[in-house]
Amino acid sequence: MYVYKMEICKNLAYVITAAQYFVWFYCLLHLFLPWSRMKLEWEALLRIILWIGAQTHLLLWGYMLEFKGLNVFLQLRMASLVFLAATTF
Numbered sequence: 001m002y003v004y005k006m007e008i009c010k011n012l013a014y015v016i017t018a019a020q021y022f023v024w025f026y027c028l029l030h031l032f033l034p035w036s037r038m039k040l041e042w043e044a045l046l047r048i049i050l051w052i053g054a055q056t057h058l059l060l061w062g063y064m065l066e067f068k069g070l071n072v073f074l075q076l077r078m079a080s081l082v083f084l085a086a087t088t089f
Contacts (some may be wrong), residue, residue: 035066047089054079 061076 050089051086054083058083 058076058079061072061079064070065074065076
């Protein structure tokens with residue numbers, strides 16, 4: 001039982017670290033936006049919401065694979081492509 005709990009803690013720490021890897025630059029976003037080529041504030045807000053949604057979608061499928069043990073490799077691959085598109089958009 002102890003080994004099982006340690007495995008869960010290790011996986012949880014990995015997922016939290018991976019999610020933080022994507023969001024470390026939020027604190028710098030307000031410095032970038034005034035010099036960006038986005039003409040409307042709504043466009044910037046829409047892009048940020050799109051990116052956060054794509055990241056949440058990717059992390060959801062990662063959770064289903066890692067913690068639930070479901071066979072979601074195709075969904076995870078599609079979510080990765082959506083996240084890539086949102087990041088490069």
